[in-house]
Amino acid sequence: MAAITMNELVKEFPGGVRAVDGLSMTIEDGEFFALLGPSGCGKTTLLRTIAGLESASEGRLSIGERDVTDLPPGERRVAMVFQDYALFPHMNVAENISYPLKIQKVTRRDRYAKAEDVGEGLALDGLMDRRPGQLSGGQQQRVALARAVASNPTVFLFDEPLSNLDARLRLEARTFLKRLQRELGITTVFVTHDQAEALALADRLAVMRDGKILQIGSPRDVFTSPASTFVASFIGSTPMNLRPGVVRGDAVSVAGASVPLPTSSVGSVREGQDVVWGARPEYLRWSPEQVDGGIKGTVTVTENLGASVLVSLEVGETFVQFIVDEDDEPAPGTEGWVVAKPERTLLFDAESEQLIGAAAKDPAVSPA
Amino acid sequence: MTTTIEQASTHPRAESMAFARAALGRIGRYVFLGFVIVFFALPVLWLVTAPFDRAPALRLSFPSFTLRNFETLLDNPYALRSLGNSLIISLGTMALVLILAALASYALSRVRIPGRDTLLYMLLLLSSIVTGTAAMVPTFVLITELRLIDTHLAVVLVMAGGLLPAAIFILKDFMDNTPKSYEESARVYGASPLQILRHVVVPIARPGLATIAVWSVVQVWGNFLVPFILLRSPENFPAAVIMFTFYTEGGQPNLALISAFSLLFSIPVVLLYLFVSRRYGFRFYGGIKS
């Protein structure tokens, strides 16, 4: 049982900077949990505070059933994998992997046996005598993982685990990491600035900004119901179209057109409310002929994404982007309409930038 | 040589003038280097020829080869002993500087102690202006009052005190450039601070520590002034001081002894320099004389 619970956790640095600003949330036992956000949002500081490398200024933290707020890192039974892996260059792979067990005073024979065991499970057999300098990036990462596994922790903490790998390797490592966590079933918290990575790996994720949590939810929740315009623009490989509009009856006047009110916001708006209308490029359908509730514009730029194309549509003074199949690519200069299903569009309040309609998923989220 | 620019004329005279200028430049360079080589090599040539000469003279001459001169070292009661003394105070100072500087520089690098940066710069400034020469009088009086005159301990302590600021500065810079993730990793896995130092910090800091160790030895090995003013008995003199007595003690200097002794005395530092420059390259840290 190793859930992580924090209550009004604060980390303030000298000078008054609050890197972690009053966070309360629970990470469930066995969850693969992502801390996602732009650089400087406090995600690494939060991770280090869970590890004990930073001591919390206020609030409390518990791992499993124990309150660890005042415990030094060595007594929290967590394992941390750093961005640069921190493999000790003067020890070979076996010595590196068995190091935590050495501290735990396991006998020499036992800890090397365990190291062999774990190493095998991570495809490292045959490399046990090598020094870290003689290993490839992917191998180094697996050694760091092996060391973490061998230490028998209740929680895994990963700081940007994949960012030191080159792009191709990163995708392989992603799948590998997810499978490993599922097999081991150990609560894992990882930090990343790459939203695609977070969405792919996490069971649940927290989007952070300036030391606060903006939203906690499953990848699907965060993708389909982002709590604010910031989250909406941060999540998703192509940025969501966010355009100012006004509520008129049961439609929204935006980009010179009248589009139907998004399903999720029906009943939660008032007439004349200033809003921000959001639609993902993936959910906009292109039509050369007029459609009801569509937005009309002229194609300006097309960007080839491989099997699909990102098209920019000039609409009056602004533009809207949508994605089509490679076979349906319209030529620049073509006039046409884009339309989206009301179930797939969103409305945000223009002033508060908050999502209109969908309720917050987790009662422990502190308001942004 | 054709050009399309009018100024770089195809006039034969201008061409040959440019050629002559280049040639003169070249000759000038070689002549200068020649002088440099002669200036710096001449005194040193004696050092490598005279010890092996059967009849060593002050004048540089081709040696009639013998190793007999090195026997004189055994005849003189102080010669070999002084080399031992040099070793003692060099290694003693090295050990003291290494341990104290390593501890201090690690703490200063990793822990936010108030006034840390000012302290470092003050110390560095201090050690630059309070040189062995400028402090010879108060140092002498201090050691006399401490009743440590004529002891190796005094020399070690004084030299260590002078070398520590620079050593700490260099090592701290080295530690600053070493990532903290190694120590943090060990800490998360439960290692105590002492274990972290032993298992992680010291092994990783080895290049920096080796540099400081060699640097300390080199500084002390050839140092004349400090042992000269603090030591009295010839038995305690290190090689630098005893050698001075070989040639100033009236009468004819024993050339066989002096030449052999000079060579032996010089070899360790030359070897150390070669070792360091091969491994780490000759580096200067903020102009500190290494």
Add this chain to the structure above:
Amino acid sequence: MPTTSPTELQPQGPTSPGGPLRRRGTADDAAGLGRSRASAFVAPALVMIGIFLVFPALWTLYLGVTNWRLTGAAAADPEFVGLDNYLDALTDDRFLNSLYLTVIFVFFSAIAGQMVIGFTIAWVLRLSSKRIRPAVEMLVLIAWILPASVIAWLWLALLDRRSGTLNTILGTEGTAWLLEYPMQSIIAFNIFNGTAFSMLLFGAALASIPPSQLETARMVGAGTWATLRDVVFPNIRGHVLTVMLLVTLWTFNVFTPFLLTAGGPNQQTEILPVFIYRLALQAGELGKGAAFSLIMILINLVIALVYLRVLRERRT
């Protein structure tokens, strides 16, 4: 998945959201040393430095205002003499002579000698082949690495009147260089000893000049002097100042000429370090010697402060 509710944390103690900042006892540094242990690590070094570097420097102030001597009545019971030592210094011929000699020595040996020669060597070697350059550098460096006593003896051998190599080469048999040209001798000796430092620093400085600038000068047809004037010196101005100050500081404090001439003949080469030694430790005038030492320290301080100022300006 079962969850632990936040309420389980309550009994452990009151949470204080928005309350006063509570500092935990655990350490925040990489290895978990904490402030007190870190201070304990630094303390021994500071004590050493304090006793053997700081204290002597401060004690000079005290000693300089006494008439302490090595032997005799004033040794057992030194008296406070105020600024007498310093006032005497202003009219002390020997001191003024020494100061004058030191200035000459530093100027010719450090600035005109080591710096100019060091720079020229570094400049010329840039263009030299891969075999010549390391050989020459090694030669110059050996002069710096060899122990001072050895180098002094090598020069004694070189300059000897009867059998010195220099006389043989120049054909000036019978010239007692150390007696007839003592200042020149120690200046040459010090240049021999110290040039390596300038050479290396200037070598690094020259290497830091963007090659594109040098190549531009070449394309325009600039000769050596023009290149030096327009490209090299503007780029390494800061380095020149740095080297000058460091070399000056070192040469000003160097004691090794003592090994060659011991200040003689007749105090003709009695630079300050030698003067202080002879006065304080040979003649035993510790009080006076301390006063002059303080003057030395102050001069060092001025040089060092100018150096720091130059460094700070370079950094901005």
